[in-house]
Amino acid sequence: MITVLLVDDQALVRTGFRMILDAQPDMSVVGEAAEGEEAVRLSRELRPQVVLMDVHMPGVDGVAATERITREAAETRVLGLSTFDLDEYVVAMLRAGASGFLPKDISPEELVAGVRIVHRGESAVAPRLLTRLIGTFVRAAPRPPAVAAPSVDGLTEREREVLVLIARGHSNGEIAEQLAVSPSTVKNHVTSLFSKIGARDRAQAVIAAYEAGLVTPRS
Template structure:
């Protein structure tokens, strides 16, 4: 089955460019385009795409507000945020709104389509340079923390806390299994439990929880 993609950007040329990249893939197709957030919300309700390529900065209803509404109404729809600006606050805002990933618009076509595939499969995608700066400049610098972050961590078992820390450090399931001497299936079960307990929809949100809860200490 094809991955159905909705492209949202207030610039026509950008929409067409992303659309051409997506349609050139044998496993994807563009099912619609939107030039602003309100239209994106309506089209998601009508088309139920698998993945939304969502511009962050748009007049009227911006990408953050549109993502919140889309993921609340249709949790199965995966949102991949795209922005020309690498401000860390934008990354956090989109992930908290329910986006499954955040990529800069200057990424290669290959990285874009791989991002679409990953979020469609349930993984999270944050460009390494953005995630590194997010950790180094925003969370560590005392950016806004969700109330009760440490209380969230207290709900986890010791093993689950270890898994959450590993997720926060960017380890894959295979790497976590190797580091903790667990089987991949056990790691997968732990991750499912962690997500449920901390209220994270995916790995991207789990990374934020790990730092907000103080499970990862700057400099480690």
């Protein structure tokens, strides 16, 4: 059973999400929060496996709450949600530790799929957001000198290959097929390279690959 905490300042939105998720045989909503501070407290008490986190809330916003939750409970996955799917919000949530970001106008089926994806330890970013993110934000102005790009110097040649393929959107199975190795071997490479570059999940690994210059946006 996937336990879920709902975080949104609108009660009607929380009610709708609860109805959708509780109707699934493998999901259970264990709590609700209307703002970030309450979300952090309930995450600490309830230890949900997935937190559905609104970005814009009074007081502590979704970005700050996500950073605190993922720092305190590494096993809890956060899936960001927002009416506004601006690139800077997506990146802010992913950098704070979220495992994905979806706009609120997705279908119930897409919401359920997103929860299952982040629960598996993978990243869930709506295709339209990921495409635009790579096409605009990643090739925007260079980062300030004071902020260092993620270091990939410690990666082996094979780990670099795997990271590039992850950044191109390939699953572990597809990577195994391309490199002619077993899926378990790919999983070991992924675990190792995530540890070396400090990535929590695939979403953060994609950002690290672009910022380190291993891949560039395709035209």
